Amino acid sequence: MAVGKEIRNQIKSIQNTQKITRAMEMVAASKMRKAQDRMRSSRPYAGKMKNVIGHLAHAHPEYKHPYLLDRDARKIAYIVVSSDRGLCGGLNSNMFRTMLRDMKAWRDKGAQITLTVIGQKAAGFFKRIGANIVSQQTHLGDTPHAHDLIGAIKVVLDAYNSGELDRVYLVFNEFVNTMTQKPCIDQLLPIRAEALEVSMKHHWDYLYEPEAKDVLDVLMERYIESLVYQGVVENIACEQAARMVAMKAASDNAGDLIGQLKLVYNKARQAAITQEISEIVGGAAAV
Amino acid sequence: MAMTVHVDIVSAEEEIFSGPAAMVFAPAAMGEVGILPRHTPLLTQLKPGEVRVVTPGGEEQFYYVSGGMLEVQPHCVTVLADTALRAKDIDEAAALEAKQRAEEALKDRKGDIDYAKAQSELAEAVAKLQTIQRLRKQAR
Numbered sequence: 001m002a003v004g005k006e007i008r009n010q011i012k013s014i015q016n017t018q019k020i021t022r023a024m025e026m027v028a029a030s031k032m033r034k035a036q037d038r039m040r041s042s043r044p045y046a047g048k049m050k051n052v053i054g055h056l057a058h059a060h061p062e063y064k065h066p067y068l069l070d071r072d073a074r075k076i077a078y079i080v081v082s083s084d085r086g087l088c089g090g091l092n093s094n095m096f097r098t099m100l101r102d103m104k105a106w107r108d109k110g111a112q113i114t115l116t117v118i119g120q121k122a123a124g125f126f127k128r129i130g131a132n133i134v135s136q137q138t139h140l141g142d143t144p145h146a147h148d149l150i151g152a153i154k155v156v157l158d159a160y161n162s163g164e165l166d167r168v169y170l171v172f173n174e175f176v177n178t179m180t181q182k183p184c185i186d187q188l189l190p191i192r193a194e195a196l197e198v199s200m201k202h203h204w205d206y207l208y209e210p211e212a213k214d215v216l217d218v219l220m221e222r223y224i225e226s227l228v229y230q231g232v233v234e235n236i237a238c239e240q241a242a243r244m245v246a247m248k249a250a251s252d253n254a255g256d257l258i259g260q261l262k263l264v265y266n267k268a269r270q271a272a273i274t275q276e277i278s279e280i281v282g283g284a285a286a287v
Numbered sequence: 288m289a290m291t292v293h294v295d296i297v298s299a300e301e302e303i304f305s306g307p308a309a310m311v312f313a314p315a316a317m318g319e320v321g322i323l324p325r326h327t328p329l330l331t332q333l334k335p336g337e338v339r340v341v342t343p344g345g346e347e348q349f350y351y352v353s354g355g356m357l358e359v360q361p362h363c364v365t366v367l368a369d370t371a372l373r374a375k376d377i378d379e380a381a382a383l384e385a386k387q388r389a390e391e392a393l394k395d396r397k398g399d400i401d402y403a404k405a406q407s408e409l410a411e412a413v414a415k416l417q418t419i420q421r422l423r424k425q426a427r
Binding site for chain 2: 044056116133135136155158205209215219222229
């Protein structure tokens with residue numbers, strides 16, 4: 001029967017799409033779990049480091065590290081963490097929108113803005129709008145390594161050390177839960193003093209090997225790196241969660257579409273049969 | 288029970304070891320150090336090498352670290368391990384690479400715009416096709 005061949009084809013093609021989106025949903029779900037584990041396992045490092053720096057800053061009130069000093073914010077840098085791939089709902093575009101608003105506010109105040117981008121999506125987006133990108137790092141994959149980020153971060157830290165930058169922000173998606181990801185703009189440099197609260201207030205100090213200053217310098221650098229790494233890991237967890245939700249919605253929509261098309265198809269088939277019967281009956285009556 | 292000190296070995300990517308120890312050896316920047324419980328507070332850089340943890344049972348456990356920091360307090364020892372070998376020139380090279388990537392990507396801007404253009408043209412063509420299909424269906 002020739003009825004509704006187009007509709008049948010369309011149903012089949014939607015079913016194929018649905019298979020793909022459903023597979024992607026399941027892949028994203030399992031990757032999300034792993035990414036969450038990674039997010040959790042990277043936390044102790046930053047926490048411990050924060051403690052040590054807190055102690056140090058407390059024990060050495062006379063030595064102020066440049067990372068702790070607030071400067072007049074005239075030159076701003078953003079480190080933008082995005083995903084490499086799309087099909088994850090509005091995750092990246094929401095973040096870019098939040099960030100553009102923030103950038104505009106700074107630009108109105110007369111600040112110069114440079115960008116360090118991590119991830120293909122941010123690289124593409126900010127290139128298109130013609131932002132000033134100084135360094136970039138893409139294709140980190142699902143299991144990023146801290147040492148892949150060193151280069152991009154060092155560019156920013158060097159610029160900060162030489163006074164070419166006054167403030168550095170980290171932009172990434174915060175993993176609230178599976179359904180919610182929040183774009184987040186954190187101040188990396190100068191390090192906010194309230195972030196380094198120490199519990200022990202009585203005075204004591206470390207023995208240093210070699211000099212206190214050298215040790216502190218290295219610590220600060222590692223601390224910033226660990227913060228950026230954490231942002232990247234968190235963003236990956238967000239990406240997978242967002243992809244899972246988006247693909248679930250796509251599969252559901254495909255199901256709805258298939259249902260509607262099937263209804264139309266069956267109606268057409270029934271109408272064709274009825275017509276054929278009435279033609280036969282009519283023909284028989286005429287004889 | 289013998290005196291013990293709590294040891295944490297963490298890297299940016301994972302927690303490597305956490306538990307009590309009778310003694311810890313670490314490759315500090317100015318020579319290997321051995322740390323017993325109630326050591327005075329100490330903060331030092333680590334060289335690449337192995338951290339040895341002697342458990343309260345007298346067993347020795349080895350962990351390789353490629354550098355990092357060692358923080359000692361009377362009742363806890365924290366090793367903040369680096370995840371990779373770090374040296375000034377290697378970092379420098381990585382930084383240069385990151386810069387170059389950005390520059391190359393900027394030079395390649397035309398290619399990207401062509402891609403975006405092609406994408407929008409494709410979307411337009413698909414939309415046209417869909418309209419034609421719909422019209423055909425109505426005409427039938």
